[in-house]
Amino acid sequence: MTxxxxxxxxxxxxxxxxxxPHFAYxxxxxxxxxxxxxxxxxxxxYGPELEExxxxxxxxxxxxxxxxxxxxxxxxxxxxGRTENxxxxxxxxxxxxNLLLIExxxxxxxxxxxxxxxxxxxxxxxxxxxxxxxDATLAGIAxxxxxxxxxxxxxxxxxxxxLGDGTEESHERSQRAVDALWPYTSEPFQPDxxxxxxxxxxxxxxxxxxxxxxxxxxxxxxxxATLDVPTDPYRRHGGRSGFHSEHLGHLLTExxxxxxxxxxxxx
Amino acid sequence: xxxxxxxxxxxxxxxxxxxxxxxxxxxxGILRATTETATGVKVTITPTYSxxxxxxxxxxxxxxxxxxxxxxxxxxxxxxxxxxTTDWMNEEARRKLEASGIAPPTSNPRCxxxxxxxxxxxxxxxxxxxxxxxxxxACGEPFHYFKEI
Ligand SMILES: [Zn+2]
Numbered sequence: 001m002t003x004x005x006x007x008x009x010x011x012x013x014x015x016x017x018x019x020x021p022h023f024a025y026x027x028x029x030x031x032x033x034x035x036x037x038x039x040x041x042x043x044x045x046y047g048p049e050l051e052e053x054x055x056x057x058x059x060x061x062x063x064x065x066x067x068x069x070x071x072x073x074x075x076x077x078x079x080x081g082r083t084e085n086x087x088x089x090x091x092x093x094x095x096x097x098n099l100l101l102i103e104x105x106x107x108x109x110x111x112x113x114x115x116x117x118x119x120x121x122x123x124x125x126x127x128x129x130x131x132x133x134x135d136a137t138l139a140g141i142a143x144x145x146x147x148x149x150x151x152x153x154x155x156x157x158x159x160x161x162x163l164g165d166g167t168e169e170s171h172e173r174s175q176r177a178v179d180a181l182w183p184y185t186s187e188p189f190q191p192d193x194x195x196x197x198x199x200x201x202x203x204x205x206x207x208x209x210x211x212x213x214x215x216x217x218x219x220x221x222x223x224x225a226t227l228d229v230p231t232d233p234y235r236r237h238g239g240r241s242g243f244h245s246e247h248l249g250h251l252l253t254e255x256x257x258x259x260x261x262x263x264x265x266x267x
Numbered sequence: 268x269x270x271x272x273x274x275x276x277x278x279x280x281x282x283x284x285x286x287x288x289x290x291x292x293x294x295x296g297i298l299r300a301t302t303e304t305a306t307g308v309k310v311t312i313t314p315t316y317s318x319x320x321x322x323x324x325x326x327x328x329x330x331x332x333x334x335x336x337x338x339x340x341x342x343x344x345x346x347x348x349x350x351x352t353t354d355w356m357n358e359e360a361r362r363k364l365e366a367s368g369i370a371p372p373t374s375n376p377r378c379x380x381x382x383x384x385x386x387x388x389x390x391x392x393x394x395x396x397x398x399x400x401x402x403x404x405a406c407g408e409p410f411h412y413f414k415e416i
Contacts, residue, residue, distance in 0.1 A: 058393075147416040
């Protein structure tokens, strides 16, 4: 792939306010998990079978827990009185820095599993690296999340293999999902200023160092699933700097409306 | 005269994991430390699975248990490092788990009913974040298994 074949998803040259990089770094990983949790939550009561419905709910809950730990940590790093809840419920779309990949709609079950495979394979490498973070709290959260992510990856890999190497219909749908989501799979590995500052400070890895392992993990699963690894060089970026696809706004509306309509509401 | 710290520790032995009431938070390894502060006590806890929804309930149960123990101000701190692992569950916890019908964490789970090994995995995601759903290959009974992490 040539550099010129890489397109960015967002408008260029707009000044973005730069918060403390440590805060921003923890927050972006919190956002990934919060958005992931919301997407899995959408499956509740729609799962293809009861056990799967429960599994998707559980995986969503893991991501929600990871998001909450990270948001609470980010809030304390920021030290401006915003809470975990404020960060989740009172920021707007433009302030979210999650990956475009994870905000993409669920689609059919194959689509959700393909997205999960790409995301889980990324997270296993990420959490592993973050377990050695110089930020002890982040390292602790990552060490636990790593073990959870391995369960998630086993789940998504297993499904994609069964679907890809299943019926003609399930094969075709899986390949369609893999092709549709492929453009979002280079963003996780593109470092920006926040990532580089974090790598410099020993907070986390340079994301580009995670790509080759991701590729071999994902290729192995796709191979076993008899699915083709896409060769389309088209790439979408922008989530990490707050330039999102049209889907995030809708997701946040559903996530945030109660907290905004009834500020301070308690059970 | 029993010290404030001893009263707190005694009171905390009654706080159980709301999802596995057979086990106290001490058995589970959720309760990391109880220390004395200038005006009361500080209780340090750590979450099990990231998504464990019981943490909020546990905090409120800790406050209730300490409310009647005359320990002064109660501060609860949640720590993430080092990360909780099933290795911290003591032998007593494992015994109680199995007695309550949940296979304890191990690389080689066995049926809590007939003790046969090599069960079949139905789903690695069960009724709570920490459990998988297995079926015994010998007696056919489905059971929960506390996943190793
Ligand atoms: Zn049995």
